[in-house]
Amino acid sequence: MIANRHGSGASMYFRMLRRAAQLRKGQAAAALAALAIAGAAATAMLNLYVDVQVKLRKEFRKFGANIIIEAKPGEGFSPDAFAQIQSAVAGRGLAVPFAYAVARSDKGQPVVVAGADLEQVQRLNPWWSVTNWPHAPDQALIGARAAQLLSPDGKPFTLRHEGREIHVSPVGTVRTGAGEDSRVYLSLSDFQQWTHLAPSVVELTASGTNSEIASLLQQLQRQLPNADVRPVRQITEGEARILGKTRLTLLSSASFIVLTTALCVLATLTGWVVDRRRDFAIMKALGASDRLIALFVAGEAAALAAAGTILGFAAGIGIAALIGRINFNAPVAPRFSIFPAVLLGSLLVTLIATLVPLRLLRRIQPAMILRGE
Amino acid sequence: MFVRLVYESFHRQRQRKLLVAIAVTLGATVSTAMIGIALGIGDKISHEARAYGANLVVTPEEDSLDVQIGSVNLKPAASGAYLDESALPKIKGIFWRNNIAAFTPELPATVQLNGADTTLLGTYFAKSVKFGTDQFTAGARTTFPWWKVRGAWPDDDSQDVLVGEKLASLLNLQPGADLKINGAQHRVSGILSTGSAEDDQVVAPLPVAQAILGKPGAIRKIFVSAVTKPEDAFARRNPDSLSPADRDRWYCSPYPQSIAYQLQEAIPHSRAEQIRQVAQNEGNVLSRITGLMLLITLAALFTSGLAVSAAMATAMFERRTEVGLMKALGAGHASLSSIFITESVLLACAGGVVGFLLGALLTREIGREIFGSSIGVQPVLLPVILGISIAVTFGGSAVAIRRAVKYDPVLALRGEA
Numbered sequence: 001m002i003a004n005r006h007g008s009g010a011s012m013y014f015r016m017l018r019r020a021a022q023l024r025k026g027q028a029a030a031a032l033a034a035l036a037i038a039g040a041a042a043t044a045m046l047n048l049y050v051d052v053q054v055k056l057r058k059e060f061r062k063f064g065a066n067i068i069i070e071a072k073p074g075e076g077f078s079p080d081a082f083a084q085i086q087s088a089v090a091g092r093g094l095a096v097p098f099a100y101a102v103a104r105s106d107k108g109q110p111v112v113v114a115g116a117d118l119e120q121v122q123r124l125n126p127w128w129s130v131t132n133w134p135h136a137p138d139q140a141l142i143g144a145r146a147a148q149l150l151s152p153d154g155k156p157f158t159l160r161h162e163g164r165e166i167h168v169s170p171v172g173t174v175r176t177g178a179g180e181d182s183r184v185y186l187s188l189s190d191f192q193q194w195t196h197l198a199p200s201v202v203e204l205t206a207s208g209t210n211s212e213i214a215s216l217l218q219q220l221q222r223q224l225p226n227a228d229v230r231p232v233r234q235i236t237e238g239e240a241r242i243l244g245k246t247r248l249t250l251l252s253s254a255s256f257i258v259l260t261t262a263l264c265v266l267a268t269l270t271g272w273v274v275d276r277r278r279d280f281a282i283m284k285a286l287g288a289s290d291r292l293i294a295l296f297v298a299g300e301a302a303a304l305a306a307a308g309t310i311l312g313f314a315a316g317i318g319i320a321a322l323i324g325r326i327n328f329n330a331p332v333a334p335r336f337s338i339f340p341a342v343l344l345g346s347l348l349v350t351l352i353a354t355l356v357p358l359r360l361l362r363r364i365q366p367a368m369i370l371r372g373e
Numbered sequence: 374m375f376v377r378l379v380y381e382s383f384h385r386q387r388q389r390k391l392l393v394a395i396a397v398t399l400g401a402t403v404s405t406a407m408i409g410i411a412l413g414i415g416d417k418i419s420h421e422a423r424a425y426g427a428n429l430v431v432t433p434e435e436d437s438l439d440v441q442i443g444s445v446n447l448k449p450a451a452s453g454a455y456l457d458e459s460a461l462p463k464i465k466g467i468f469w470r471n472n473i474a475a476f477t478p479e480l481p482a483t484v485q486l487n488g489a490d491t492t493l494l495g496t497y498f499a500k501s502v503k504f505g506t507d508q509f510t511a512g513a514r515t516t517f518p519w520w521k522v523r524g525a526w527p528d529d530d531s532q533d534v535l536v537g538e539k540l541a542s543l544l545n546l547q548p549g550a551d552l553k554i555n556g557a558q559h560r561v562s563g564i565l566s567t568g569s570a571e572d573d574q575v576v577a578p579l580p581v582a583q584a585i586l587g588k589p590g591a592i593r594k595i596f597v598s599a600v601t602k603p604e605d606a607f608a609r610r611n612p613d614s615l616s617p618a619d620r621d622r623w624y625c626s627p628y629p630q631s632i633a634y635q636l637q638e639a640i641p642h643s644r645a646e647q648i649r650q651v652a653q654n655e656g657n658v659l660s661r662i663t664g665l666m667l668l669i670t671l672a673a674l675f676t677s678g679l680a681v682s683a684a685m686a687t688a689m690f691e692r693r694t695e696v697g698l699m700k701a702l703g704a705g706h707a708s709l710s711s712i713f714i715t716e717s718v719l720l721a722c723a724g725g726v727v728g729f730l731l732g733a734l735l736t737r738e739i740g741r742e743i744f745g746s747s748i749g750v751q752p753v754l755l756p757v758i759l760g761i762s763i764a765v766t767f768g769g770s771a772v773a774i775r776r777a778v779k780y781d782p783v784l785a786l787r788g789e790a
Binding site: 027030031033034037038040041044045048052055056059060062063064070100102109110111112125127128129145146149175176177178179181182201228230231232233234235237238241242245246248249250252253256257259260261263264265267268270271272275319323326327328 | 389392393395396399400402403406407410414417418421422424425426429430436437438439440441442443517518519539567568569646647648649650652653654657658661662664665666668669672673676677679680681683684686687688735739742743744
């Protein structure tokens with residue numbers, strides 16, 4: 001419309017924008033900096049807020065199994081059933097079968113012996129305090145309390161189960177403060193050769209949101225109607241609670257930070273517009289309409305906002321990645337999907353910050369401003 | 374003259390000054406709130422982590438091995454040592470007593486139920502324990518918050534019992550039913566669901582289990598849920614090998630190890646250990662969350678500092694003509710700078726104090742809203758916030774002041790700078 005009225009309106013408009021940026025480099029830079037900072041803060045906080053759940057879930061998986069599958073008493077899992085479990089959790093978790101038996105030591109002391117793939121146990125339960133993991137056959141990992149009774153000096157010992165004997169040498173002790181301290185752990189193949197018992201418990205650690213875990217539970221219950229599939233409520237409920245509170249804290253901190261930086265942008269830009277009232281008065285005196293001036297200021301502000309957001313977005317992703325690397329030893333993946341939200345937010349703030357004071361200035365006669373009143 | 378100039382500047386440009394003051398106040402508010410949250414969140418999350426239940430366990434010093442697979446306890450009833458129930462209140466007498474969030478004793482007994490061996494677990498549910506003048510409610514309800522009961526929790530002095538949900542469906546029991554255990558009649562007050570071994574067990578008040586075993590006053594284990602600090606290299610040191618000063622520091626830090634050590638001192642002939650699954654992982658998650666909040670706080674301090682500086686810088690640019698006039702009247706660089714510096718410091722102090730108070734209020738409310746208990750902000754933080762505010766305002770105005778001082782007064786007065 002402007003172009004219709006004045007032949008070179010559009011080119012004049014852009015020349016004004018360009019010259020304004022050149023002539024008032026300092027102030028434009030301050031406004032741009034404020035916008036970039038606000039953009040960086042918003043980007044970093046949003047990115048962290050979205051990502052922290054993934055990061056903390058990974059930490060929570062170190063708690064060990066969150067699902068336990070138990071066979072009917074007296075029964076074990078066939079390799080077929082275990083393969084079904086494996087395929088259900090493929091790619092998002094770890095399933096470790098455990099076989100248990102009560103054996104007797106030389107002195108007739110009853111002791112629980114467990115058979116499991118110890119390399120997988122190490123991945124499942126990284127909190128176990130183990131002096132040395134066994135690697136060779138006939139080597140055993142024994143609980144700290146069992147060690148005191150069975151092999152106080154670390155010598156090999158014999159275990160008896162239903163008339164069959166096994167001779168094991170302890171290579172390391174495990175300390176957890178729970179039932180594991182009273183057990184002897186053997187590799188699954190040693191255990192099965194000795195007792196001919198199949199695994200009766202599968203411990204499963206699966207990552208995912210609550211609904212993903214719930215659907216995995218249902219799937220497993222459907223596939224294994226004879227087994228008892230249950231979530232470890234202690235772990236799942238504690239996790240949900242900590243996660244929820246952390247995200248709430250993060251969200252409230254994020255909103256305060258973004259609000260503060262946005263208000264500072266508001267203050268910076270308002271000052272910037274008010275300071276240029278003489279320019280606008282001259283434009284008006286030369287015949288520019290209120291609308292043209294508003295359009296000019298809005299264009300300028302939008303260009304600043306866009307540039308500031310791009311700079312800030314890049315910086316914000318960097319900050320989030322840095323925080324992720326320092327705190328979680330893994331970078332926070334940049335989420336480009338939040339860019340439109342950040343851009344929209346900063347455009348909104350800039351337009352409010354520039355057009356509102358402009359409206360106030362419009363009421364004043366150009367002559368008064370030019371006379372310095 | 375100097376005082377009048379500063380006063381007049383505030384008096385005449387009230388709106389402009391107000392804008393800058395608001396920016397400084399907001400920055401100080403957010404800084405205070407973030408620092409307060411970052412320092413307080415460890416304690417709060419540790420309280421939340423009590424949802425994981427006990428992180429420490431106390432067992433008899435000389436104990437035989439546990440022989441338990443799943444829910445079936447195969448430990449011979451006669452074997453093993455016991456702790457003394459009367460020592461329990463002493464738990465609330467240790468140095469870190471206020472960090473003990475919950476505790477409960479346990480005494481398992483094997484009973485015949487429907488022709489099968491079943492474990493009956495004796496424990497407290499919500500029993501009032503007295504140490505000195507302190508009243509404390511101990512029991513499974515607070516120690517294991519994930520235990521859920523359909524029906525009612527039994528009274529600690531009654532003969533009522535809870536039946537695990539799997540056992541209940543096996544025996545076809547409903548809340549209110551009668552159950553014969555070792556010849557004695559008990560009322561099933563509720564069905565218990567825990568998601569672990571207790572689902573196959575009977576859980577009864579402690580005296581019931583003691584009567585079945587014929588061992589009044591005996592308990593097998595104490596589960597303790599304590600608010601702790603994540604362990605570090607210092608926590609893992611052996612207290613007996615430390616120098617007296619270090620030992621005091623170790624003893625007076627709420628590490629899982631030092632609380633376990635104190636429990637061991639309080640309960641005779643006992644051994645206290647951390648339950649590593651809970652204690653270790655909790656410490657791990659805790660240090661991640663506190664680390665995250667600290668880093669975010671740093672980032673927040675930095676960004677709000679810069680944002681306030683930018684607001685300050687624009688406010689300074691506007692005063693070119695004023696500077697020109699003062700210079701034309703003969704003001705030197707030093708006096709000009711001191712006026713502006715005084716102004717910024719005044720603004721920073723006012724904004725800092727108001728911001729600190731608002732921030733402390735905000736922190737308290739966030740704590741109440743999210744964690745159900747307020748997070749306190751230490752008054753020690755005030756000078757820190759004031760220092761940061763002054764540095765930020767000063768940093769923001771420094772460039773502008775330097776430029777303003779350098780202007781040619783003629784150009785500035787004609788408005789051409």
